[in-house]
Amino acid sequence: MNAPLNSRRITLREALARLHWEAEQGRLDLRRYSPEYVRWGQGPPLVFLHGLGDTWPSFVQVMALLAPEFECIGYNQPRGAGDRASLRSYRHEHLVEDLVHVLDCFGHKSVTLVAHSFGTSVALAALHRYPERFQRAVVVGAFVRRPLRPRERTLAWLGRYLPGSLALLPGREQVMKRSHGRAFGEREPEVLRHFLQRTALPRCRAMSHWAFTLDRLDLSPILPNIHRPVLVVGGEWDPLTPPSMQHQLFTSLPQAAMLILDRCGHFPMYTHPEALADAVRRFHFTPPCASPNFAALGFLDAAGRGEAACPVGEIRQAPERKHERVASLPVCMYSGENGPSRTSD
Numbered sequence: 186m187n188a189p190l191n192s193r194r195i196t197l198r199e200a201l202a203r204l205h206w207e208a209e210q211g212r213l214d215l216r217r218y219s220p221e222y223v224r225w226g227q228g229p230p231l232v233f234l235h236g237l238g239d240t241w242p243s244f245v246q247v248m249a250l251l252a253p254e255f256e257c258i259g260y261n262q263p264r265g266a267g268d269r270a271s272l273r274s275y276r277h278e279h280l281v282e283d284l285v286h287v288l289d290c291f292g293h294k295s296v297t298l299v300a301h302s303f304g305t306s307v308a309l310a311a312l313h314r315y316p317e318r319f320q321r322a323v324v325v326g327a328f329v330r331r332p333l334r335p336r337e338r339t340l341a342w343l344g345r346y347l348p349g350s351l352a353l354l355p356g357r358e359q360v361m362k363r364s365h366g367r368a369f370g371e372r373e374p375e376v377l378r379h380f381l382q383r384t385a386l387p388r389c390r391a392m393s394h395w396a397f398t399l400d401r402l403d404l405s406p407i408l409p410n411i412h413r414p415v416l417v418v419g420g421e422w423d424p425l426t427p428p429s430m431q432h433q434l435f436t437s438l439p440q441a442a443m444l445i446l447d448r449c450g451h452f453p454m455y456t457h458p459e460a461l462a463d464a465v466r467r468f469h470f471t472p473p474c475a476s477p478n479f480a481a482l483g484f485l486d487a488a489g490r491g492e493a494a495c496p497v498g499e500i501r502q503a504p505e506r507k508h509e510r511v512a513s514l515p516v517c518m519y520s521g522e523n524g525p526s527r528t529s530d
Contacts, residue, residue, distance in 0.1 A: 254466065422450045
């Protein structure tokens, strides 16, 4: 395969302007609720699934980079306000069914998924339940199991009784900046402001409902039975789903490759959109290996330097690595019986 060129750097202002002029936006009428959606570009379809405390515009920069080659589709998960969703009776399996209904709305029989955080659980469950509808998936900040920490559990319990959105929570922005701010250091200041605004929109009660769903969720029984290629993407600085969680997921999937982004936290679609777009593009256009273990997926080539791909344990120890190499940081690993092994191009 001829590897495509790396994505040029894109600003949030440019991405939002192109979204306004180029994309179709509206509201879908699904069986259980009516989510807002975006449809942008032409080509092979990509469906984007956002995380627990976010909305589809979190992917706006990544979509802007991919829209010239792909049809990018995003939609909001149920909120219970203005979308007809009755959260009291909503279950995780209903989110998977909603995803299939979205495909039907756009007339797609099979798509590639790009999912973040809580959205990755929907993507993986969909690959298991409806394998004929999904070609492959890129899962970002994913996990096998992510029980709530004591403080998170307390906040989720309180959120059930709070009206309004997360923006009303006192000290929220300071907590978010302290937990995730350093990964935004290489982006223009408006990206951090955009992140804080978008992640403040979900309603407290919806956030609590899906947080307790996350707390009970365990994907380990279904992962060995997912026989679709999956690219596991993590961030070196991710405080919520650290690289150890990515490695656990990677070793549990029969057909997987793994990429850890340098100097990246839990939200690469905001902080590293070029790197994420490159990973999606190269992964989509790489044919699966003949091996059922998807062992030698050499689509990330260390920026054309001819360097061998390195195991995940060595990534964070490479002192010569620079930030501009993040878009093609190589981790192509084998998840066979003998554990991870080095591969090369």
